[in-house]
Amino acid sequence: MKPLVIFALCANAFGLDTSYASWNAWLRKHTFVEGGASVVRYQDAKQNQELNAVIKEFTETDAATFGKLSASDQLAFLINAYNALAIKLVVDHYPIKSIKDVGSFWRSAGKQKFFKLFGKDASLDAIANEHIRKAFNDPRVHFALVPASKGGPNLRNEAYIGARLDRQLDEDATRFLKDPNKNRWDKKERTLTLSKVFDWYD
Numbered sequence: 001m002k003p004l005v006i007f008a009l010c011a012n013a014f015g016l017d018t019s020y021a022s023w024n025a026w027l028r029k030h031t032f033v034e035g036g037a038s039v040v041r042y043q044d045a046k047q048n049q050e051l052n053a054v055i056k057e058f059t060e061t062d063a064a065t066f067g068k069l070s071a072s073d074q075l076a077f078l079i080n081a082y083n084a085l086a087i088k089l090v091v092d093h094y095p096i097k098s099i100k101d102v103g104s105f106w107r108s109a110g111k112q113k114f115f116k117l118f119g120k121d122a123s124l125d126a127i128a129n130e131h132i133r134k135a136f137n138d139p140r141v142h143f144a145l146v147p148a149s150k151g152g153p154n155l156r157n158e159a160y161i162g163a164r165l166d167r168q169l170d171e172d173a174t175r176f177l178k179d180p181n182k183n184r185w186d187k188k189e190r191t192l193t194l195s196k197v198f199d200w201y202d
Helices: 021-030 042-048 050-059 063-067 071-093 124-133 139-143 162-178
Strands: 031-034 037-040 115-117 120-122 184-186 191-193
Touching: 021 031, 021 042, 021 050, 021 071, 042 050, 042 071, 050 071, 050 115, 071 115, 071 124, 071 162, 115 124, 139 162
Parallel strands: none
Antiparallel strands: 031 037, 115 120, 184 191
């Protein structure tokens, strides 16, 4: 797959919108919760192409601008970018049953370099492992990164904001751990069944 190349002509001259208003509006319009699980209106998203404008905000941000952000703003940026790009990958290949259908035996969807981040070809795995896990020692991010999979965490229907990030991550972690569809304690059998998320990030 060819990388999604976005040509930026000093897009950050006017500053980065750390409220992520466009991404927030997209989430409000195209996502909802059904049966305790988050659902994305992929068909609508594919038809109106609004997501492309959202993606540009992340792919056109240069490393210098990112480096000037506070730690919480940097982490919020990366989580938002990961989630938006994961959805973009599904939208571009829709209709598919799973994001796994995008990948192959040799290269999973997470390893496909279909966008640029800070001027370099990048993948979802690169954002999660190289930019987030190495730089931020916060296990709560595992309940915020949504790999467009039914077994993963729910997609929050609002953008992550640096000033509210700590509260948002606390809420995500609590919601995920209490979700009986993800984790279950069988009192009679004294057996704890955990989500595969705990295998993904061992």
